[in-house]
Amino acid sequence: MTALLELDRVSKTYELERRLVPRLLGLRKPLAAVQDVSLQVERGAVLGLVGESGCGKSTLAQIIMRLEPATSGTVRFDGTAITALEGRALQPFRRRLQMVFQDSTASLNPRKTVRRVLGESLELAGITATGRATATAELLEQVGLDRSFVSRYPHQLSGGQRQRVAIARALAMRPELLVADEPVSSLDVSLQAQILRLLIELRRKLGLTMIFISHDLALVHHLCSDVAVMQAGRIVEYGAPAEVLRRPQHDYTRKLLAAVPRGPEAAA
Amino acid sequence: MKALWRRPEALLGLVLVLSAVLTALLAPWIAPYDPLAVDLARKLMSPSAEHWMGTDQTGRDIFSRIVWGARPSLTVGILAVTIGALGGIAIGLTAGYARGLWEQISMRAMDGLAAIPMLIWAIAVVGIVGVGPVTIGSWSLPNESKVILLVGLLYIPPLARVTYGGALAESRADYVSARRMQGAGRMAIMFGDVLPNCLSPVIVQATLLVAVGIVVEASLSFVGLGVEPPNPSWGGMLSDARKYIFSGEWWTYVFPGLAISLSVIGFNLLGDALREILDPRRAAGISVVA
Amino acid sequence: MPLLEIDNLHIGYPTDNGTVELVRGLSLAIEAGDAVGLVGESGSGKSQTALAILRLLRPPVRILKGSVRFDGQDLAKADERAMRNLRGSTISMVFQDALSGLNPAFTVGTQLMDVIAAHRRVGRAEARTIAIEALSMVGIREPEQRLRQYPHQFSGGMRQRVLIAMAIACRPRLLIADEPTTALDVTVQAQIVALLKELRERLGLALLFITHNLDLMSQVCDRAIVLYGGMLMEEAPVTALFGSPRQPYTRALLACVPRLSDPPGQITSIDGSPPVAGRLGPGCPFVPRCPLRVEQCDARPPEHASVSRRVACWRAEA
Numbered sequence: 001m002t003a004l005l006e007l008d009r010v011s012k013t014y015e016l017e018r019r020l021v022p023r024l025l026g027l028r029k030p031l032a033a034v035q036d037v038s039l040q041v042e043r044g045a046v047l048g049l050v051g052e053s054g055c056g057k058s059t060l061a062q063i064i065m066r067l068e069p070a071t072s073g074t075v076r077f078d079g080t081a082i083t084a085l086e087g088r089a090l091q092p093f094r095r096r097l098q099m100v101f102q103d104s105t106a107s108l109n110p111r112k113t114v115r116r117v118l119g120e121s122l123e124l125a126g127i128t129a130t131g132r133a134t135a136t137a138e139l140l141e142q143v144g145l146d147r148s149f150v151s152r153y154p155h156q157l158s159g160g161q162r163q164r165v166a167i168a169r170a171l172a173m174r175p176e177l178l179v180a181d182e183p184v185s186s187l188d189v190s191l192q193a194q195i196l197r198l199l200i201e202l203r204r205k206l207g208l209t210m211i212f213i214s215h216d217l218a219l220v221h222h223l224c225s226d227v228a229v230m231q232a233g234r235i236v237e238y239g240a241p242a243e244v245l246r247r248p249q250h251d252y253t254r255k256l257l258a259a260v261p262r263g264p265e266a267a268a
Numbered sequence: 269m270k271a272l273w274r275r276p277e278a279l280l281g282l283v284l285v286l287s288a289v290l291t292a293l294l295a296p297w298i299a300p301y302d303p304l305a306v307d308l309a310r311k312l313m314s315p316s317a318e319h320w321m322g323t324d325q326t327g328r329d330i331f332s333r334i335v336w337g338a339r340p341s342l343t344v345g346i347l348a349v350t351i352g353a354l355g356g357i358a359i360g361l362t363a364g365y366a367r368g369l370w371e372q373i374s375m376r377a378m379d380g381l382a383a384i385p386m387l388i389w390a391i392a393v394v395g396i397v398g399v400g401p402v403t404i405g406s407w408s409l410p411n412e413s414k415v416i417l418l419v420g421l422l423y424i425p426p427l428a429r430v431t432y433g434g435a436l437a438e439s440r441a442d443y444v445s446a447r448r449m450q451g452a453g454r455m456a457i458m459f460g461d462v463l464p465n466c467l468s469p470v471i472v473q474a475t476l477l478v479a480v481g482i483v484v485e486a487s488l489s490f491v492g493l494g495v496e497p498p499n500p501s502w503g504g505m506l507s508d509a510r511k512y513i514f515s516g517e518w519w520t521y522v523f524p525g526l527a528i529s530l531s532v533i534g535f536n537l538l539g540d541a542l543r544e545i546l547d548p549r550r551a552a553g554i555s556v557v558a
Numbered sequence: 559m560p561l562l563e564i565d566n567l568h569i570g571y572p573t574d575n576g577t578v579e580l581v582r583g584l585s586l587a588i589e590a591g592d593a594v595g596l597v598g599e600s601g602s603g604k605s606q607t608a609l610a611i612l613r614l615l616r617p618p619v620r621i622l623k624g625s626v627r628f629d630g631q632d633l634a635k636a637d638e639r640a641m642r643n644l645r646g647s648t649i650s651m652v653f654q655d656a657l658s659g660l661n662p663a664f665t666v667g668t669q670l671m672d673v674i675a676a677h678r679r680v681g682r683a684e685a686r687t688i689a690i691e692a693l694s695m696v697g698i699r700e701p702e703q704r705l706r707q708y709p710h711q712f713s714g715g716m717r718q719r720v721l722i723a724m725a726i727a728c729r730p731r732l733l734i735a736d737e738p739t740t741a742l743d744v745t746v747q748a749q750i751v752a753l754l755k756e757l758r759e760r761l762g763l764a765l766l767f768i769t770h771n772l773d774l775m776s777q778v779c780d781r782a783i784v785l786y787g788g789m790l791m792e793e794a795p796v797t798a799l800f801g802s803p804r805q806p807y808t809r810a811l812l813a814c815v816p817r818l819s820d821p822p823g824q825i826t827s828i829d830g831s832p833p834v835a836g837r838l839g840p841g842c843p844f845v846p847r848c849p850l851r852v853e854q855c856d857a858r859p860p861e862h863a864s865v866s867r868r869v870a871c872w873r874a875e876a
Contacts, residue, residue, distance in 0.1 A: 052743035053714075067445050094451035107442035111464045124450045158831050159600070166446075173450060188599035189770060193814045193827030200825070215744060218816040222825055245818060259748040260818060261773035263800050 002079045003040040004209050005064065005177055010037045010073030010083075011233075012059055033059040035233040037073070041177070041226075046203065046210040048224030048241065050217060050256070056233040057213050061181050064211070065099050066090060077177070095125060098170035102182040104162035108154040114140075114165050115150040121172035139168040144198060160191035167198065171206070178203075179211045184219070196223065217260055221245055229253050278541030284534025292338035299332035303500045312517050322519035324508060330519060333500035334527050340412050340494070340501045341531065345481030347416045349474045352423025357463070357470065360428040364435025364466075365458050375432065382425035386480075387487060390418045394493040401496075411496050412485065419484055423477055430473045434466025441465075468546035475539035479532040486528050502528050559630060560587040561764050562611070562732060567624035569606045569615065569788075570835075577622065578836035580606045582788040583858075584624075590731065593758055593765040595775035595796070598785035599811075601832045604768050607785075608734050610634075611766075612651055613641045628732070647677035650725035652718075654737040659721050660709040666720050667705030670727060677728045692723040695760075697753060715746035719753065726757060733758075734766045739774065751777050772815055776800060781866075784808050787833035787843025790861065793868040804869045807844045842871070 016029035034056045041047050049057045062068040064075060066082060075083045082093050101107035108117060118136045127135050137147050143164040154162055163183060170178060180199065184192040200223065203210055212223055220227055220241060227244045229237040229252065237250040248254045291298060301319075307327035315322040321330040359378065363371040394414055402409040438444065439462055447457045488494030489503030497504055502524045509521035564586050570579035581603035588594050598604040609615045611626055613633060626633040628649065633641065645651075653659045661669060670689040674680065680688065686705070693701035696719040709717055718738060725733055735754060739747040755778045758765050769775050775782060776796045784791045784799075784807065792805040803809045813826040830847035841856035842848070848855070854872045861870045 052745065062445075065449055067448060091451050094449065097449075099446070099449055101442040101446065103442060107446055109443040109461055109465070112461075120447075120452070121450055124452060158834075160831060169446065188832060189772075189811060189814050190599060190828040191832065193816070193825050194829075196816075196825050197827055200823075216816070217744075218818050221818050222816050222820070222822050241822065255745060257818075259745040261748065261751070261771070261777055262819075263773055263776055263817075 004043045004078055005041040005211075006074075006076040007037055007039050007060075007064070008074040008076065010060070010063060010070050010075060011035055012056075012063055012068065013071045032233050034063065034070075037230075037233075037235055039228055039235065039238065041209060041211065043176075043209050044207060045226055046212055046224045048220035048227045049211060049213045049230060050215060050220055050227065051230035052215060052256075054232075055230040057230050058181055060230070061099065061179050061211070061213055065097055065179060066094070095173045096175050097177045097179065098173050098175035099179045099181065100163070100166050100170050100183045102185055104159060104166050104186070105154065107166050108162055110154050112153075113150065114152055114157075117165065117169055118150075118172055121169045125173045135172070139172055142171060142202070143168045144194075158191075159187050160194060163187065163195055164198070167195075167202070171202070175208070177209045177211070179213070181213045182215070183212075185214070185216070192219075199223070217245060217256060229256070275541055275544075277537050278545075281534050281537025281539075281541055284530055285538050288338055288342060288531045288534060291335055292342045295336050295339060299329075299335040301329035301332040303328060303333045303336040304498055305329070312512075312520070314517070315519050321523045322517075324505070324520055325512070330505070330523055333505060334502070334523055337500040337502045337505065337524070337527065338531075340410075340489070340499070341482045341485050341528070342478075344412055344416050344419065344485035344494075345478040345535075348419035348423055348481045349427075349477050351416070351420025352427045352477065353470070353474055355420075355424040356427025356429075357431045359424065360431025360433075361435050361458055361463055361466070363428070364432045365439045365454075365462055374428070378425040378428045381422065382429075384422060386419065386422050386484060389422060390415060390484060390488055391491065391493060393418055394488065399493055399496060410499070412494060415485060415488055415494055419481055423481075426473060426477065427470060430469050431466055434469060435462050438462045438465045469543075471546065472539050472543040475535055475542060479535035479539070482528065482531050482535070561590045561592070561629065562586075562588040562766075563625075563627040564607070564611075565625045565627070567607065567610065567626065568622040569603065569610050569619065570622050571618040571620065573836070575836075579622065579838075580619065580788055580835050581610070582838075584785070584788070584790055586783055586790070586793070588732070588764050588766060591758075591762055591764055592781065593755075593767065593779045595779035595782040596766060596768045596785065597770065597772055597775055597782055597811075599770055599832055601787060601835060602785040603788040603835075604785050605736055608651065608736050608766065608768055611734065612645055612649060613638075614645075614651075643677070646673050646725075646730075647728040648730055649732045649734065650728070650730040651734040651736065652721050652725045652738045654740050660717060662709050665706055665708055666712070670705070670720070670724055673724050674727050688727060689723075692727040693720070695726065695757065696720070696723045697749075698723070714742055715749065718742065718746075718750055722750075722753065722757070726761060726763070729761060730763055732764045732766065734768070736768045737770070738767075739771075740769070747774065748777075754778050772800075772812065773817075784811070787838055788835065789843055789858075790868065790870055791844070792870065795866055798867065804867070804874045805871050806848045806850050806873070810847075810849075 012034040014031040014033055016031050017023055017027060037060060051057045059068065063070045070083055074081050077093055077097065082090065085093065115136060118139055119132050122132050122135050136150060140147055140149060145161060145164050157165065184195050187195065196219065202208060212220065214220055224241055227239060227241045228235045229244065229250065231252045237244055237248065237253045244253060245257065248257055305328060309327065310323050311325055311327040313319055313323045319329050319331065321334060324330055359374050363374045397414060399411055401411060402413050444457060444461055447461055485494055486503030489501040490507045495501035495504055505524035506521055509524065512520045564584060567581055567584045568579055569581035570577050584607060596604045596607065606615065606619065610621055611633065621634050624634065667689060670692065671685045674685045674688050689705060690701045693704060698704055698716065698719055712720060739750050742750065751774055754765065767775055767779050779796055781793065782796050782799050783793045784805065786807050792799065792803065792808045799808065800812065803812055810828045814828060816825060828847050833843045839856065840858055842859045845851050845855050850873045852872065859870045859872045861868045862874055
């Protein structure tokens with residue numbers, strides 16, 4: 001059974017030198033955001049991608065979603081290489097991978113109502129205008145929001161509600177893979193838990209495969225079936241959370257674990 | 269709208285602008301006299317019950333001429349801004365969203381165009397092309413249309429820059445990425461998502477540019493390159509009144525001057541008020557973070 | 559006499575439909591040398607409380623009622639000049655966003671020495687010495703070189719250290735840290751918290767640590783005050799709070815925190831949404847989400863105070 005998502009030696013280098021003359025002379029300042037990353041995500045798995053800021057996890061997410069081109073390497077979705085696909089050829093795949101962004105305020109157009117945001121999603125997913133109202137209501141119900149929310153604007157919603165709308169937007173396309181980039185980092189603790197439980201439930205009900213990006217090891221411990229630790233663009237450790245988080249092999253993983261604040265008993 | 273109510277300056281601006289616009293639109297019904305009717309027997313009469321603003325050096329009713337003069341001033345201001353907006357928004361939006369070579373070329377072109385001084389440009393071109401109606405086939409457009417085109421052209425850079433700034437920022441937003449991720453087309457994203465979120469500063473800039481347009485039209489008419497006499501225009505009236513500044517017939521220049529000033533002030537006040545109202549922080553409804 | 563004593567503090571701002579209160583009758587006391595954590599989620603009013611102490615509330619938000627006594631003097635009624643003397647020298651604050659806390663156009667040294675010069679009558683040379691000392695106290699190596707650098711040349715964690723240096727340069731007696739680590743990576747967070755702990759011991763200052771991260775707070779604070787909807791929910795020594803929370807909100811909040819030590823997959827949450835200021839009734843703000851609520855809870859709960867704890871709940875045993 002082929003893995004749903006396969007990354008084969010993916011790299012992404014940014015060119016920092018923008019001035020014309022040095023570039024002509026061959027003087028470059030490359031920044032390797034992602035270096036030689038290979039991994040596989042089986043159907044139904046939840047892969048946790050952890051690392052600190054600048055480790056490249058968000059860049060990797062963007063590459064998987066084809067929002068950024070990879071400098072080298074291949075991304076295979078359900079067996080087909082999607083790295084080289086563009087425009088029309090990429091279209092059928094776009095629907096199958098969706099993303100939930102970190103900052104719900106930035107990921108929703110401030111001038112669009114919930115109805116419009118979900119409506120656009122549904123339209124691109126092929127739902128005709130007649131079916132859209134019902135589909136919208138169903139989506140809202142799926143994410144635990146009341147139907148009356150359709151007429152609201154993002155600024156009229158709380159952070160948790162916005163994130164639910166963002167999740168609904170992603171689900172409208174009936175994706176097979178959901179990439180969640182730090183989806184709860186900007187939320188209060190009590191809301192984090194709500195959204196996480198929603199994600200767990202959705203995964204169960206809809207059979208979603210997920211990639212969960214986070215800097216919070218405890219979250220990864222609770223949600224994920226596999227963990228990949230990233231540092232400076234590379235995956236330095238990979239395995240089941242029980243292994244990686246209890247018996248870390250790599251120095252960096254150990255460092256991360258040591259930094260996690262524990263309750264007062266540990267501080268004494 | 270409610271926000272406008274709270275600010276007296278905004279209200280004043282709105283009133284002035286509306287007055288100017290309505291005067292221009294309803295000129296045929298507001299003006300008591302024919303603005304071109306010469307009556308030398310009644311020349312240079314001071315304001316009275318018959319002639320509210322007096323008469324000019326050829327006996328024409330100044331009030332009527334002021335009312336009709338609103339047309340060229342506002343037409344030039346508004347149409348020039350429209351041209352500038354259409355061109356500027358298209359260029360700025362595409363440059364900010366698509367980036368790359370087009371961004372570089374268009375923005376540098378805008379910089380170049382912006383370096384041309386407005387008044388000198390208008391005077392030079394009209395001076396070279398000559399004053400007179402523009403004939404296109406069977407259509408004959410008055411001289412002001414040249415001014416509209418020239419000013420409109422030079423309005424493209426500032427409006428393009430403002431749109432570009434906004435487009436650049438908004439194109440990076442996650443909601444745009446989300447749309448791309450869904451497979452939405454470029455046009456849909458640019459005009460449906462990015463543009464509405466960069467319009468506010470453009471609207472403000474456009475309002476202020478109308479005021480500038482009014483002054484440019486008045487300046488050109490003043491030197492005889494704008495509205496062709498005897499058609500009424502505020503700048504032209506000021507020019508006619510030059511001889512009478514020191515001889516006491518104050519109504520010949522005070523009223524046209526006031527007309528220009530008040531319209532310009534009106535658009536400026538409105539522009540400032542719009543800037544405050546359309547402040548994105550306000551639109552987002554965030555006032556206090558606990 | 560406590561160093562800082564807040565009594566029945568009400569903070570809010572006027573709107574067309576009446577006054578919206580962000581903090582509703584908060585009282586607390588901090589003794590010299592204490593390390594107190596002020597814990598709450600958004601809408602709890604914790605940041606506003608901190609700003610109120612230093613009278614940095616942004617109009618139209620203001621102190622509506624109550625007193626904020628520092629060393630006996632009511633800061634709520636003090637004039638601006640007296641406040642300016644206090645800010646940065648006797649009471650200091652470290653803000654969350656280190657990037658906007660520092661002016662990108664000036665060197666770190668200039669900004670640091672500005673603070674020093676504003677409060678201590680010293681010459682330029684001595685100010686520089688103090689600045690270097692402050693930088694090394696916060697763990698910045700090669701402080702002489704660093705003084706000449708600009709904020710963008712520092713990493714996020716280093717910038718936060720610089721802000722802390724600016725805050726302690728004049729040896730304050732109270733340091734208020736408002737979410738000083740929220741935007742930072744886990745490893746850096748741990749370092750900053752350790753730094754605060756060390757500075758507190760070394761300089762004997764009192765610390766008010768504001769955060770939503772309970773575990774982090776417990777690393778450095780002895781006591782914790784839990785706020786919700788602008789009101790105090792519980793106050794207790796940290797070990798007691800974690801070990802036996804008495805207030806339903808505190809219990810629910812502690813249960814929500816995902817821990818590596820818990821069995822995987824178990825995530826508890828609190829139903830409902832966070833409180834919205836201005837839409838709260840007179841009763842306990844946690845009522846809509848509280849599993850123990852009764853009719854009585856629609857009236858403001860009393861604070862049961864014992865030797866070291868306070869619990870605001872109708873259902874808590876005193």
